[in-house]
Each structure stands twice: as structure tokens, then as C-alpha cells.
Amino acid sequence: MNTTENYNSYSKWIRKIFNERVQKISVDAGFTCPNRDGSKGIGGCIYCDNITFSPNYCSNSKSITQQLDEGITFFNKKYPSQQYIAYFQNYTNTYSDLKKLEELYLEALSHEKVVGIAVSTRPDCVDNGALELLAELSKSHFVTIEFGVESTSNKTLNILNRCHSFEESKNAITKSATLGLQIGVHLILGLPDEDHSQIIGHAKELSKLPINIIKLHQLQVIKGTKLADLYFNNPDIIKLYSIEEYVDLTIDFLENLSPEIIIERFTSESPLNKVIAPKWGGLKNFEIVDKIRKRLVERNTWQGRLILSGRKT
Numbered sequence: 029m030n031t032t033e034n035y036n037s038y039s040k041w042i043r044k045i046f047n048e049r050v051q052k053i054s055v056d057a058g059f060t061c062p063n064r065d066g067s068k069g070i071g072g073c074i075y076c077d078n079i080t081f082s083p084n085y086c087s088n089s090k091s092i093t094q095q096l097d098e099g100i101t102f103f104n105k106k107y108p109s110q111q112y113i114a115y116f117q118n119y120t121n122t123y124s125d126l127k128k129l130e131e132l133y134l135e136a137l138s139h140e141k142v143v144g145i146a147v148s149t150r151p152d153c154v155d156n157g158a159l160e161l162l163a164e165l166s167k168s169h170f171v172t173i174e175f176g177v178e179s180t181s182n183k184t185l186n187i188l189n190r191c192h193s194f195e196e197s198k199n200a201i202t203k204s205a206t207l208g209l210q211i212g213v214h215l216i217l218g219l220p221d222e223d224h225s226q227i228i229g230h231a232k233e234l235s236k237l238p239i240n241i242i243k244l245h246q247l248q249v250i251k252g253t254k255l256a257d258l259y260f261n262n263p264d265i266i267k268l269y270s271i272e273e274y275v276d277l278t279i280d281f282l283e284n285l286s287p288e289i290i291i292e293r294f295t296s297e298s299p300l301n302k303v304i305a306p307k308w309g310g311l312k313n314f315e316i317v318d319k320i321r322k323r324l325v326e327r328n329t330w331q332g333r334l335i336l337s338g339r340k341t
């Protein structure tokens with residue numbers, strides 16, 4: 029981490045690698061999810077609504093190239109020189125046979141404006157073949173694999189109906205690291221049944237693993253999900269953080285997270301008309317990042333402070 033900053037920021041890190049602004053651009057390759065089709069589970073994770081995180085151009089009725097072209101045309105007006113990472117985001121992006129995976133990843137990488145790929149998947153859905161394919165591609169391109177870890181507690185993972193354990197996350201991360209892959213993880217803050225000390229515990233657990241990047245998300249109750257039903261039947265099941273509380277929670281988390289880990293996101297931003305709770309007055313991601321930056325300075329603290337000082341919370 030740059031000592032003049034309070035946390036290890038993804039945007040600065042990626043700009044340093046490419047010496048240019050780099051934008052992740054979502055593509056929907058038409059994958060499904062083993063936690064929806066019955067091979068792992070049925071109905072999916074209780075909070076899942078993939079439609080909330082799909083931009084308009086992103087549709088599996090179009091080819092990868094067409095989605096990239098449309099997405100890039102949108103961004104190109106404002107940032108003509110920026111480069112792109114094709115983000116295989118929807119559902120489970122290693123859930124197919126190897127030949128198909130290779131074809132899709134290579135199609136994205138062949139786009140003239142694309143410098144790399146990021147592949148989002150479940151930790152229980154990466155066999156050796158998929159990891160070796162990504163490792164091979166990473167010899168000539170920027171490649172990141174992103175695992176939906178979500179929690180380090182198996183009890184919570186059960187409540188969420190994730191249908192995998194934290195041990196499976198650890199195995200997938202360790203195997204990927206052995207192959208030299210760049211690894212991102214997703215974690216949700218404020219899950220049912222998790223209190224402040226458990227959330228801080230996630231930071232400590234993840235700091236022990238060979239991960240490079242983390243994306244934090246606040247738990248959102250989205251219309252039409254099982255979580256929404258649970259919430260309506262028993263609102264107390266979830267602690268809803270105010271924006272100020274969430275900012276402080278995130279900073280408490282950062283203080284206990286290895287300063288080597290790059291922070292890609294602090295929050296999710298779902299369409300307002302789909303969000304039941306928490307409602308933060310339509311604040312955009314960049315506004316929340318700004319609040320976190322200011323609060324880090326106010327608290328005179330930084331990522332990894334409690335690890336480096338040897339203090340424990």
C-alpha cells in the first residue's frame with residue numbers, strides 16, 4: 029500500500045499496471061448456476077437476483093463481441109483512450125465444458141480494446157481444467173478469477189443457501205494461487221446472524237489467504253428474492269446499517285485487513301426501484317467511497333492498522 033493513502037485502492041493499482049484508465053465491462057455469456065439448476069441446490073442464494081447487476085447492453089442474446097462493442101461505445105464518448113477488462117459477471121462463469129470456456133474467454137480477449145478478463149465464479153465450481161486454462165491465458169493477458177466467498181462462517185453460508193462451505197473457498201483460493209492466478213473475492217457485510225465481531229473475523233480470516241483483491245458489498249434486500257420474504261416476515265433477522273454505520277463498519281473491517289489486499293469495491297449499487305432495504309437516499313458508489321475516505325482521515329486510521337500495530341479488537 030502506498031504510505032500516503034489510507035487504503036489499497038483498485039483504481040490506482042490498475043492504472044499503474046496499464047498506465048491508463050481501465051474500465052471493467054460486464055458481459056453475459058449465457059452461463060447458468062449450479063445452485064439454481066439443481067446440481068448443487070435449487071432456488072439459488074437467498075439474496076440472489078442477477079438481473080440487478082446487468083447493464084442494458086449486457087444480454088446473452090448477443091455475442092460477447094457485440095456486448096463489448098456496445099458497452100465500449102457507451103464509455104468511449106467520455107474516455108476515448110481507456111482500455112477494458114471483460115467482466116464475466118452473471119451467474120457462474122466457469123460452469124461449462126472447457127472448450128466452450130476457452131472459446132468465450134478468447135473471444136473477449138481478441139477485442140482490440142480489451143486488455144484482460146475477470147471471471148466471476150463459485151468456489152465449488154472450478155476444476156483443475158478451468159483453473160489451468162485461466163493460468164495459461166494469464167501468461168499473455170491480465171486475468172483475474174473472482175470467487176463468491178461471501179462469508180467465512182459455514183453457519184451463515186447455510187442460512188444463505190450458498191450450498192458450499194468456507195473450506196471449499198479456501199481450497200479454490202489456494203489452488204488458484206498455486207497456479208499463479210490473480211485472485212479476487214466477494215464478501216457481503218451485514219449478513220443475517222452476523223454481528224460486528226464476526227464481520228471483523230472475516231477480515232482476519234481472509235488476510236491469512238493468498239488473495240489479491242476484495243470486493244465488499246452491503247447486504248441488500250432486493251424485491252422478489254427469498255431474502256425479501258424472510259425480511260417481510262421477520263425484519264429483525266437483518267441488522268440494517270445506516271450509511272454512517274456502514275462507513276464505520278467498513279473502516280473497522282479495513283483496519284483488520286492485510287494492507288496487501290487491494291480494495292475494488294465497498295458497496296453494491298442496485299437499481300433503486302428494486303431495493304427494499306437499506307435505502308441510502310440513492311447515494312452513488314463514488315459518493316460512498318468519498319465518505320469512507322473522509323472518515324478514514326477523521327479517524328486517523330488506515331487499512332491493516334490493527335494488524336501492523338499488533339493490537340487485536
Ligand code: SF4
Binds near residue numbers: 062077
Ligand atoms: S451462486 Fe451466484 S448466481 Fe448462483 S444463486 Fe448464488 S448468487 Fe446467484
